[in-house]
Amino acid sequence: MSHVAVLTSGKREQTKVANRRAILDAAREVFAELGYEVATVRDIIRRTGLASGTFYNYFRSREEVFEALADDGAARFRPILRACWDTSDSFDGYLRAAIQAYFDFLADEHQTWQVMRPAGEKQPHMRIQTPEMERVFEEVRDAFSKAIEHGGAPRVDADYLAAACIAVARQVGDKMLERRPIDTVAATDFATRLILGGLPALPRLAT
């Protein structure tokens, strides 16, 4: 009999955590295989072996699972972003590090999500704003604000700037994932230069 029991190690707690994880994992698979629109709560719960009613002990709806998955991703990325800020000594450095980190993160996650789907199937793109994502946005905006305060960046509209930077990162990131091989460095170079110097600063293509 061990005195060093795990803190939350009642049998009750254990299965609660395990079930929640099982549902989230099953949901990720099902969303990837069938597509978010088509997937049903029962598709998800069936894969776990649990009863249909049990699902509703953990999530209120299919939407909420999806949100939890998205939130999870954002929550995992936020400390990475924070580290970029802490280890950078200039605004330019922070920006590049953050974008590189995001693209690496994206390439990693991509493999987890990627599943072969019937080709040509139109997949409506679902985009939600979770609390964690909101926090990521705020963190970026605040980082910009701080840089502006300290004179590391010009005094511009930090709100617009954060929105624009995130937009560029997301869109260029998506495009990056469509190309083979996936080149996070090139994508980072493109996005960073665009933001820091605009069109004239972009890397030139070989003639």
Add this chain to the structure above:
Amino acid sequence: MSHVAVLTSGKREQTKVANRRAILDAAREVFAELGYEVATVRDIIRRTGLASGTFYNYFRSREEVFEALADDGAARFRPILRACWDTSDSFDGYLRAAIQAYFDFLADEHQTWQVMRPAGEKQPHMRIQTPEMERVFEEVRDAFSKAIEHGGAPRVDADYLAAACIAVARQVGDKMLERRPIDTVAATDFATRLILGGLPALPRLAT
């Protein structure tokens, strides 16, 4: 009895067009009022006074109506974009004109769609890629490619650039709509300068 009858003026054709319009209009209202996720085909068709089965004579599903609405928007914007190209004499001019046109378009459409919703309701953002939207993207990319060919712009990755520009326009556009008063000129200035000159070129805030 007029010889100059409207070309498609059979009674059949007329009601077909009218019904389609009625369904699209009802769908726009219902999506705005209830939100896309919650709205049902019957919510839409009920508002038209038609029978439920009739809906399926015009669209295969709720998704298809939504896509038709989105496609409609893109189709209306494309000629505007084309006009920007035709009347611009420089790359910079084209970019600014296109972005300004988009923001004006957005502000216009916004009023059509805007409906008061219970505050704090989380509205999952739905983003689809319709054929017309794909054409808009291609048009932008091709415009960039042409500008590059003619020496009006540096030889950069037009695909990434188009993606980045559209991303900036969309995101800054969204932010713009959240502010009061809606200032399309300021938003255009921000987005255009960011793309053309990057961070250093951005408009400065008043101290």
Add this chain to the structure above:
DNA sequence: CGACAACATGACGCCCTGTCATTCTTTGTA
């Protein structure tokens, strides 16, 4: 061990979906 609380279960009522036989309307023809 007993009693309680927490959780799992799956049948059930509700509502939406998409179809289809039927009915009504329009069109073309004599």
Add this chain to the structure above:
DNA sequence: TACAAAGAATGACAGGGCGTCATGTTGTCG
């Protein structure tokens, strides 16, 4: 005008997913 054939509208219906709830099961604590 009368009539037949094609086109479109209708709403009842079967199928199925949703979320709930009474019931059964299992962990927890005195």
